[in-house]
Amino acid sequence: xxxxxxxxxxxxxxxxxxxxxxxxxxxxxxxxxxxxxxxxxxxxxxxxxxxxxxxxxxxxxxxxxxxxxxxxxxxxxxxxxxxxxxxxxxxxxxxxxxxxxxxxxxxxxxxxxxxxxxxxxxxxxxxxxxxxxxxxxxxxxxxxxxxxxxxxxxxxxxxxx
Numbered sequence: 817x818x819x820x821x822x823x824x825x826x827x828x829x830x831x832x833x834x835x836x837x838x839x840x841x842x843x844x845x846x847x848x849x850x851x852x853x854x855x856x857x858x859x860x861x862x863x864x865x866x867x868x869x870x871x872x873x874x875x876x877x878x879x880x881x882x883x884x885x886x887x888x889x890x891x892x893x894x895x896x897x898x899x900x901x902x903x904x905x906x907x908x909x910x911x912x913x914x915x916x917x918x919x920x921x922x923x924x925x926x927x928x929x930x931x932x933x934x935x936x937x938x939x940x941x942x943x944x945x946x947x948x949x950x951x952x953x954x955x956x957x958x959x960x961x962x963x964x965x966x967x968x969x970x971x972x973x974x975x976x977x
Contacts (some may be wrong), residue, residue: 819887819888819889819909819935820884820887820888820889820925820926821889821891821903821922821924822888822889822890822891822923822926822927823880823890823891823892823893823904823923823924823927823975824890824892825927825975825977826888826923826924826926826927826977827885827888829926829927829977830865830878830884830885830888830926831885832926832932833877833881833895834878834881834885834916837874837877837878837881838878839876841874842871842874842875842878842918845867845870845871845874846871848867848870849862849864849868849871850883851863851865852864852866852867852965853938857963861874872943875932877967884926890922891903891904892904893894893905893972894972894974896972898971898972899949899970900949900970901922901942901945901946901947901948901949901967901970902922902946902947903922903923903924904910904921904922904923904970904972904975905922905970906919906920906921906970906971906972907919907920907921907922907945907967907970908967908968908971909941909945909965909966909967909968909971910965910966910968911963911964911965912953912964912965913963915956917968918933918934918953920933920934920942921933921935921973921975922935922936922937922942922946923936923937923975924933924936924937925937926937927977929977934975934977940956940957941956944956944957945965945967946955946971949967949970950967950968950969950970951966951967952967953965953966953967954966954967
């Protein structure tokens, strides 16, 4: 299985979530189940069923986070030369048809936030520009169809989540 690239920040964020689930949420839900169980008949006890459902969700998320964290490759984007597009690169693109300019930073899947311009390493845009350099033209398949872009610049900018 291929390692998932991620910044130290993204890795720490997932570790913190896992720790909270194990040390806070899991013990709290066990208490909630015990309290709901004490209310009597479990067949018609909505509190009990809701707590059990929440417990199942917490346990599933713990397993999911464990798998993600076991498959992470932490990369410091500042340590990479950004002569061509790679993980952590900030890219400036020009849509050759509309002449609109776009700015994206390539991050891990679990760190992406398109509203801030942080796109996943696995997104169609990132996959189309990886390895390309300033001045290259690329064709990117988008939901609206295929579009032609020029890479105006490839740089490293500190990623501020």
